[in-house]
Amino acid sequence: KYEKIWLLFGIISLILFLSIVGVSAFGFNHHPSGGMETIDPTKVENTAPFDEPGVKKLEDGTYEVVVIAEAFSFNPGDIKVPAGEKVVFKVTSKDVTHSFSIVDTTVNMMVVPGRVNTKTFKFDKPGKYLILCNEYCGGGHHYMSTEIEVV
Ligand code: CUA
Known part of the structure; x- marks a missing residue:
């Protein structure tokens, strides 16, 4: 028994x-890489959504902002989104590690080549916000910035 x-x-x-x-x-x-989307950094411009950088309104009403970072600029240079709407930033790098940091917001992400770095944010107040690279990326690092206009 x-x-x-x-x-x-x-x-x-x-x-x-x-x-x-x-x-x-x-x-x-x-979760092969911590749930992150990967991308071939040498083919960024041929890979969706980075073949069309810029602002796009999606069917569910959110705004997708696709940005390519490279030494020492962000493409596109002019971004305009509405206040009070959900904005999804998708950023990748063509070369080295940068950052995509919007001053006075919680958007402060590393931009790692080979990865699609995503952050969702809702702007409450209209205005112009400064986007900076906070990660040392070479000689022009200090000039690597652009603006986002919230209307
Ligand atoms: Cu890009 Cu510092």
Whole structure:
């Protein structure tokens, strides 16, 4: 009688073990790089959405802002979005690591080549906001800035 109990215990342990292994493998496969989208940095201009940098209104009413960072500028240089709407920034780099930081907001993300770096933000107040690169990226780093107009 005891043998049966031990056998049952063994089988349950085995199933438990296999399901833990299975769950971790499953979870790992679904987050190969921490859930980040990747991109070939040498083909940025041929890869959607970066083949069309700029502001686009999506079907669900949010605004997508696609920006390419490179030493030492942001493309496009003029960005205009409405206040009070959800804005999704998608930024990638063609060369080295930059940052995309909008002064006086919580938008302050690293822009890593090979990755699509995303941040969602809603501007409450209209006005002009300064976008800076906060990551040292070379000789022109201090000049790497642009403006975003919130209307
Ligand atoms: Cu780009 Cu500093």
